[in-house]
Amino acid sequence: MIADIGLISLSIAFLFSVYATLASFYGGWRDRAEWTESARNASILVFPLLSISVLAVIYSLYVMDFSLAYVADVSSRAMSPFLRLTALWGGQQGSVLFWAWIMAGFMMIVLLRKWDRDRDLMPYVIGVAMLTTAFFIGVTVFITNPFGRLWHFPGANELTTAVFQPAGAMPYVPQDGQGLNPLLRHFGMIGHPPTTYLGFTGFVIPYAFAMAALITGKSREDGWIRTTRRWTLVAWIFLTIGLILGGRWAYDVLGWGGYWGWDPVENAMFLPWLTGTAFLHSVMMTEKRGMLKKWNMILIILTYALTVFGTFITRTGVISSVHAFAKSALGPAFLIFIGLTFLGSLSLLFSRWDTLKSEHQLESFFSREAVFVLQNLLFLAITFAVFWGTVFPLISELVTGTKITVGPPYFEKVTGPLFFVLVLLMGVAPLFAWRKQAARNLGRAMLVPFLASLGITAAWGYTHRMHPGSIFGLWLVSFVLLAIATEFWKGLRARMSGRSENPLTALAKLIGRNHRRYGGYVIHLGVVMMVLGVIGDAYFKQETQASLAPGETLRLGVYTLRYDGLRDYPGSDGREVVEASTALFKDGEFIRQLKPRRDFFVVQEQPVTVPAVYSTPGADVYVLLVGWEEGQHDLTTFKMYLNPLINWVWTGGLAMILGTLIAAWPASRKHVEASYVIKPGRLQPQPGIGD
Amino acid sequence: MIDLEQDLSTESTEQAKPASSKPWQRWSPAGRVVAYAVVLALLGLLAWGLMKVRAGPLQSGLAPDFTLTGFDGRSVTLSELRGQVVVINFWASWCPPCREEAAYLEQTWRKYQDKGVVFIGVDYVDTEKEALAYIDEFDITYLNGPDVATRISQAYNIQGVPETFFVAKNGELRGAHIGPLYPPQLDEKIEELLAEPYQGIGE
Numbered sequence: 001m002i003a004d005i006g007l008i009s010l011s012i013a014f015l016f017s018v019y020a021t022l023a024s025f026y027g028g029w030r031d032r033a034e035w036t037e038s039a040r041n042a043s044i045l046v047f048p049l050l051s052i053s054v055l056a057v058i059y060s061l062y063v064m065d066f067s068l069a070y071v072a073d074v075s076s077r078a079m080s081p082f083l084r085l086t087a088l089w090g091g092q093q094g095s096v097l098f099w100a101w102i103m104a105g106f107m108m109i110v111l112l113r114k115w116d117r118d119r120d121l122m123p124y125v126i127g128v129a130m131l132t133t134a135f136f137i138g139v140t141v142f143i144t145n146p147f148g149r150l151w152h153f154p155g156a157n158e159l160t161t162a163v164f165q166p167a168g169a170m171p172y173v174p175q176d177g178q179g180l181n182p183l184l185r186h187f188g189m190i191g192h193p194p195t196t197y198l199g200f201t202g203f204v205i206p207y208a209f210a211m212a213a214l215i216t217g218k219s220r221e222d223g224w225i226r227t228t229r230r231w232t233l234v235a236w237i238f239l240t241i242g243l244i245l246g247g248r249w250a251y252d253v254l255g256w257g258g259y260w261g262w263d264p265v266e267n268a269m270f271l272p273w274l275t276g277t278a279f280l281h282s283v284m285m286t287e288k289r290g291m292l293k294k295w296n297m298i299l300i301i302l303t304y305a306l307t308v309f310g311t312f313i314t315r316t317g318v319i320s321s322v323h324a325f326a327k328s329a330l331g332p333a334f335l336i337f338i339g340l341t342f343l344g345s346l347s348l349l350f351s352r353w354d355t356l357k358s359e360h361q362l363e364s365f366f367s368r369e370a371v372f373v374l375q376n377l378l379f380l381a382i383t384f385a386v387f388w389g390t391v392f393p394l395i396s397e398l399v400t401g402t403k404i405t406v407g408p409p410y411f412e413k414v415t416g417p418l419f420f421v422l423v424l425l426m427g428v429a430p431l432f433a434w435r436k437q438a439a440r441n442l443g444r445a446m447l448v449p450f451l452a453s454l455g456i457t458a459a460w461g462y463t464h465r466m467h468p469g470s471i472f473g474l475w476l477v478s479f480v481l482l483a484i485a486t487e488f489w490k491g492l493r494a495r496m497s498g499r500s501e502n503p504l505t506a507l508a509k510l511i512g513r514n515h516r517r518y519g520g521y522v523i524h525l526g527v528v529m530m531v532l533g534v535i536g537d538a539y540f541k542q543e544t545q546a547s548l549a550p551g552e553t554l555r556l557g558v559y560t561l562r563y564d565g566l567r568d569y570p571g572s573d574g575r576e577v578v579e580a581s582t583a584l585f586k587d588g589e590f591i592r593q594l595k596p597r598r599d600f601f602v603v604q605e606q607p608v609t610v611p612a613v614y615s616t617p618g619a620d621v622y623v624l625l626v627g628w629e630e631g632q633h634d635l636t637t638f639k640m641y642l643n644p645l646i647n648w649v650w651t652g653g654l655a656m657i658l659g660t661l662i663a664a665w666p667a668s669r670k671h672v673e674a675s676y677v678i679k680p681g682r683l684q685p686q687p688g689i690g691d
Numbered sequence: 692m693i694d695l696e697q698d699l700s701t702e703s704t705e706q707a708k709p710a711s712s713k714p715w716q717r718w719s720p721a722g723r724v725v726a727y728a729v730v731l732a733l734l735g736l737l738a739w740g741l742m743k744v745r746a747g748p749l750q751s752g753l754a755p756d757f758t759l760t761g762f763d764g765r766s767v768t769l770s771e772l773r774g775q776v777v778v779i780n781f782w783a784s785w786c787p788p789c790r791e792e793a794a795y796l797e798q799t800w801r802k803y804q805d806k807g808v809v810f811i812g813v814d815y816v817d818t819e820k821e822a823l824a825y826i827d828e829f830d831i832t833y834l835n836g837p838d839v840a841t842r843i844s845q846a847y848n849i850q851g852v853p854e855t856f857f858v859a860k861n862g863e864l865r866g867a868h869i870g871p872l873y874p875p876q877l878d879e880k881i882e883e884l885l886a887e888p889y890q891g892i893g894e
Contacts (some may be wrong), residue, residue, distance in 0.1 A: 256787055258794055301877060318740035331741045338737070342730045391733075394740050397845070404841075405816045606873065607791060627794065 008055025028123025202235025268310030290359030427480030519663025526655030537644025
């Protein structure tokens with residue numbers, strides 16, 4: 001009954017989204033405002049309709065309505081109610097619905113908020129965004145319908161899934177469901193998938209505005225950039241959070257002591273992040289100087305195309321990955337959608353190429369403009385390198401008949417130096433002036449951070465001579481950190497002496513008056529912290545392995561692990577747990593008990609290794625229970641990792657979130673304009689700056 | 692004066708050129724053709740990949756023949772193993788799920804090695820040093836060797852690692868298993884194949 005309501009509501013949502021697409025394009029084409037208005041109303045309704053469908057799936061999961069194939073597939077009686085709810089995005093059908101739902105939600109907010117501001121663009125914004133939404137709803141309705149039921153043909157060995165009763169089949173309701181993939185039964189399941197989806201779908205808004213600007217020829221003006229600025233930030237931060245949570249999840253669950261493996265599925269998410277980050281920076285140039293307009297278009301198209309590409313390769317398994325994603329029937333439909341998106345965007349871009357002329361020319365290679373162009377190039381180069389490595393197995397198999405997989409070493413070697421320069425640029429860019437920079441002033445501005453960082457590096461290098469690479473890395477981190485700190489200090493000093501404020505007030509006001517700039521610096525600080533974490537991972541990680549009898553110890557660095565015993569007990573969610581008791585000592589002093597586990601999920605016949613972690617700001621001690629002698633619990637094998645500085649990766653992530661909040665915080669218009677628009681001096685007044 | 696913005700017209704084909712002083716007013720037709728060609732090539736590549744994935748691993752018919760030379764120098768040819776049940780396991784040292792099944796595979800091999808069952812481990816896209824460490828770690832005693840030029844994995848159209856193929860006594864494929872094997876899946880399959888009657892055909 002509830003499921004039927006969900007299905008009906010889903011179908012109506014599909015019709016509405018198709019109608020909205022057609023009506024808005026027609027309204028725009030014929031300049032008929034009433035059609036656009038009607039399309040807007042239909043678009044706004046899609047979200048509530050999909051909400052009903054989503055609620056119907058959630059309800060069915062909650063009450064365990066196993067007549068639905070999806071519910072039987074991803075939930076089971078042994079799962080806690082909370083896990084059953086997260087199963088909404090635990091499988092293909094539910095996650096595509098969830099995806100469409102978020103996209104419709106974004107669209108509704110746009111249409112409720114920004115309706116009057118960009119009237120000319122709106123018909124096509126609705127058209128492009130609703131076309132995408134209609135595609136995803138269509139996939140949900142026709143290909144991966146979460147309301148499909150299980151049917152049994154008399155005499156058949158297997159069950160059939162269909163929305164409506166096939167002739168001659170009997171409805172079938174299993175006693176219990178399969179249950180969610182054990183690897184997904186984790187706290188990370190609340191955070192990683194939804195944030196990832198929010199990030200991926202969020203980019204559809206700036207993309208739709210960009211396409212609308214191209215279709216209407218308004219691409220000459222930069223209105224679309226200002227309207228979508230905050231949207232881009234929102235999509236970007238969710239993508240960032242999704243990436244970090246994904247890494248954290250891998251670290252906690254997959255049991256290999258790391259958080260990033262350059263797997264195709266990870267790269268699929270990293271690629272749009274790279275171009276999205278470049279886009280965020282590039283639009284600043286357009287806002288301030290009316291330059292890099294072509295770049296913006298190319299970057300937003302690339303970002304959106306890469307989100308679609310990423311979805312495609314993860315959902316179809318075209319590029320083999322260690323991630324277990326169900327292969328599904330949505331491949332061909334998706335391929336057509338990708339083809340239309342890529343070719344449509346490209347031909348639109350070409351047709352309006354001439355409207356994207358720069359308002360100013362680059363005056364000097366020694367200017368902030370040039371630094372921005374360089375960073376765009378670096379981001380694109382990294383994107384290309386990662387993309388190439390990701391699709392290379394496919395290309396090599398097609399061309400030479402041999403599948404060659406490039407592993408992490410390729411990605412590290414190729415992108416490492418590029419990231420080095422990029423991070424360096426992040427530190428020095430704020431020191432460059434717009435238009436032209438006198439070399440002497442620049443040198444003076446950099447002198448203090450540079451000398452100080454050399455000092456720190458020398459001290460560090462003296463104690464860590466065995467890792468030359470880490471010395472470069474540490475120099476980079478300390479230099480960029482000091483350069484950013486100098487920026488804060490300059491602003492603070494000016495306020496404190498000029499207005500005699502105390503340091504805290506000055507800091508709060510400094511950030512408040514110029515929140516985009518200082519929010520950006522905080523994000524950059526977060527990146528520096530992450531780089532520190534990556535250096536720890538790259539150069540100082542240690543691991544060891546041993547089989548221990550009770551009472552025996554294993555040593556790694558200053559830590560010693562003593563094995564005390566093994567016990568097994570039935571756990572929640574239908575698992576059998578084998579848990580080792582160990583005691584961790586540092587320099588001979590007892591610190592705490594660690595209990596690494598191996599959970600065996602009986603129904604799925606799948607084991608999950610749960611590491612025990614002792615975490616400090618300096619390093620994590622990460623212990624895995626690898627195996628034990630069957631029957632007798634005498635000899636048990638452990639793997640022990642020492643992961644120095646890894647917590648800086650997560651701390652850096654938090655700093656990035658904080659910085660984004662500061663940057664996206666709505667401020668009074670007066671402050672923003674006053675602090676943000678540069679006065680172009682002798683130049684002509686710039687059209688398009690300040691609304 | 693350098694007009695960099697104009698010059699960026701070459702960028703979207705992802706080949707950065709240093710700024711030159713020659714101003715470009717528009718995309719040259721050649722540039723556009725290249726851009727379209729790149730996009731179409733990518734779409735073609737994805738379509739081809741999709742077709743391959745949808746075909747799935749080989750499940751039936753005569754198992755493609757191959758000769759594998761092991762890390763220890765022993766070698767084996769599939770077609771010479773008629774009359775025995777063959778388990779072909781594709782793995783790699785860099786593959787975490789492979790570790791899940793490694794001990795179970797070795798244990799099952801020791802159980803059946805004298806009962807007319809042959810295990811072959813095909814090491815997919817790996818380095819010898821790490822592969823040997825892996826074999827050592829799990830104390831694997833059945834024949835394992837590198838899949839040179841990925842010929843074997845392509846013949847079987849594997850989707851990833853680990854993946855295991857079962858060959859009946861008459862040389863026919865009897866199914867493939869994607870992902871790690873857990874007890875008692877492998878034992879059951881082997882028992883099933885061992886139970887099949889087989890008359891050696893004199894050649």
